[in-house]
Amino acid sequence: MGIYQNFGLKKIVNASGKMTALGASAVHPKVAGAISEAAMDYVDIQELMVAAGKTIATVTGAEDGCPTSGAAAGIAISVAAVIAGTNLTRIEKLPFSDGLKNEILIQKGHAVHFGASVTQMISLGGGKVIEAGQANHVEKDHLIHSVTDQTAALFYVKSHHAVQKGMQSLETMISIAKERVIPVIVDAAAEEDLRKYINMGADLVIYSGGKAIEGPTSGFICGRSHLIEACRAQYQGIGRAMKVGKEAVVGLLTALKRYESREDLSQEQKQRMLRLVEQIKGMAGIEGRVVQDEAGREIYRAELRIDSEKFGMSACELIRHLESGDPAIYTRNHYANTGMIYIDPRPLLPGQEQLIIKRIKEIAGLIRKPACRKNGAGGETDGD
Ligand SMILES: *Cc1c(COP(=O)(O)O)cnc(C)c1O
Numbered sequence: 001m002g003i004y005q006n007f008g009l010k011k012i013v014n015a016s017g018k019m020t021a022l023g024a025s026a027v028h029p030k031v032a033g034a035i036s037e038a039a040m041d042y043v044d045i046q047e048l049m050v051a052a053g054k055t056i057a058t059v060t061g062a063e064d065g066c067p068t069s070g071a072a073a074g075i076a077i078s079v080a081a082v083i084a085g086t087n088l089t090r091i092e093k094l095p096f097s098d099g100l101k102n103e104i105l106i107q108k109g110h111a112v113h114f115g116a117s118v119t120q121m122i123s124l125g126g127g128k129v130i131e132a133g134q135a136n137h138v139e140k141d142h143l144i145h146s147v148t149d150q151t152a153a154l155f156y157v158k159s160h161h162a163v164q165k166g167m168q169s170l171e172t173m174i175s176i177a178k179e180r181v182i183p184v185i186v187d188a189a190a191e192e193d194l195r196k197y198i199n200m201g202a203d204l205v206i207y208s209g210g211k212a213i214e215g216p217t218s219g220f221i222c223g224r225s226h227l228i229e230a231c232r233a234q235y236q237g238i239g240r241a242m243k244v245g246k247e248a249v250v251g252l253l254t255a256l257k258r259y260e261s262r263e264d265l266s267q268e269q270k271q272r273m274l275r276l277v278e279q280i281k282g283m284a285g286i287e288g289r290v291v292q293d294e295a296g297r298e299i300y301r302a303e304l305r306i307d308s309e310k311f312g313m314s315a316c317e318l319i320r321h322l323e324s325g326d327p328a329i330y331t332r333n334h335y336a337n338t339g340m341i342y343i344d345p346r347p348l349l350p351g352q353e354q355l356i357i358k359r360i361k362e363i364a365g366l367i368r369k370p371a372c373r374k375n376g377a378g379g380e381t382d383g384d
Contacts, residue, residue: 011327013355014347018190020115022330024210024217026347031254035216038250048249049232052220055253059260061195062205062222066231067249071189071219072114072121073242074206078185078221079104079125080238081204081230082153091237097126104185105130105146106155107138109163118157118187125238127152137166143176151180153204157187158197160295174201183227189219192297194259203227209248215255218248269345270300276343276353277302283364285311291342301332302343312367315339321363322356329356 002011014022027035049067056065068074083102084090090100104127111119111131119129130151133142143154154177156170170186177184183203190211191197197205204227209218221231235243270290277288285307293299308314313321315336322329332342343356 013327013329013349013352015343015345015352015356016330016332017344017347018211018214019330020210022347024208025214026349027214027216027251027255028258030258031215031251034254035247035251039245039247043246045246048246049235052249052253053228053232055256056220056222059194059256060198060205060222062198062228063225064228065220065222066228067209067244067252068206068219068221068239069242069244069248070210070217071187071206071208072116073239073244074189074208074219074221075118075121075185075187076125076242077231077234077239078204078206078227079122079127079153079155080234081125081227082183082185083126084234084237085230086233088233088236091233094126094234094238095124097128100126101150101152102126102128103130103148103150104128104153104155105132105143105151106157107131107143107167108133108135109138109167110155110157112157112159112161112163114159114161114189118155122155125234136163138168140168140172140176143168143173147176147180147182151182153177153183153185155185155187156202158191159187159189170197170200170202177203183224194222198222204231209252209255213252213255213259216248216251218244218252220252264298265346266298266300272345272348272353273300273302273343276357279357280304280360283361285309285364286360299344299346301345304341304343306339306341308339311364313363315341318360318363321366322359325359327355329359331356 005011012022018024052067053065057063068077080094083097083100084094104122108131122129130146132138132146154173156173174184186197186202186205188197188205189208192212204221204223206221207219209215273290277290280286280288287305289303290300291303306315306318319331319333319336332344
């Protein structure tokens with residue numbers, strides 16, 4: 001029995017990836033231990049935030065850092081920081097920013113949804129969103145012409161969610177910003193490289209603590225000292241509504257230290273997936289193979305190609321069965337409409353691939369022996 005079952009919730013097997021909807025990351029026992037110790041004691045929060053900034057600076061190469069409750073909060077707080085600075089009157093007035101330099105310039109193809117809207121988070125921080133160009137086409141001139149005396153920052157989204165073609169590069173945005181002495185903010189929420197954008201000259205860079213870093217629900221901003229000081233100051237204003245707790249800060253810092261010296265698990269994960277594929281060999285209607293991540297990262301997933309005629313149901317139906325079981329099994333389903341289901345090894349706890357195989361075989365058995373379906377109806381949580 002897991003902790004969530006004590007509250008009447010179903011057990012989840014996460015084979016999909018780092019999904020916010022499934023709790024993003026399961027943290028390492030060392031991180032969990034640090035969170036637990038931090039939760040059971042007191043600390044001067046302001047001193048903790050300053051100390052956290054030093055650790056973030058070390059890992060990112062930035063001058064300073066500021067913990068947040070997540071990357072979304074990081075967006076709102078960074079924007080608030082470039083608009084209000086450390087001026088308490090302005091800080092307390094946000095998100096109302098009339099009369100202040102409040103325009104945040106973003107390429108139209110970067111005004112995306114990551115689970116919520118990037119531009120809404122900018123507005124939450126008091127930013128007036130100015131979108132340059134079109135969704136699939138932005139020229140350098142679109143950006144240059146959109147910069148005004150009211151521009152508070154240029155905002156760049158580095159993400160698979162953003163439109164990848166037809167946009168201007170971060171280098172271009174930095175060069176435009178430098179000329180006009182305007183800061184550049186980068187949303188790098190799910191990125192793995194914690195130094196790249198600081199090295200390129202970005203002024204503030206935002207990361208999620210629960211994605212690549214595999215920390216607790218948290219995030220951070222890193223960048224130039226005076227801007228980070230302004231970020232911290234927002235906790236007297238809009239930041240209060242997105243407060244990050246002491247236990248999350250300590251969990252984040254512990255995860256960050258681990259992240260620096262993390263071992264490469266990709267080959268071990270690949271072997272696990274090869275064994276999984278081996279075990280479905282010979283099953284009617286399923287072809288398995290191991291494939292590398294489409295974006296070229298060192299992630300090897302099991303690809304299950306479902307032939308709905310031979311298997312007896314489509315990939316989408318199989319997904320529905322897997323999700324409605326107990327434990328509920330969540331696979332990676334971006335290409336389910338083409339008959340493909342992926343098993344992502346990264347969030348799979350030891351032995352869970354066995355559970356997936358067993359469940360797929362049970363589901364296949366249900367279709368093939370309709371009588372079992374009736375018999376099992378009471379005990380099976382087959383849902384539909
Ligand atoms: C996930 C994500 C966020 C939000 O991160 P949280 O830590 O969940 O708040 C923001 N921007 C992008 C591009 C993301 O992928």
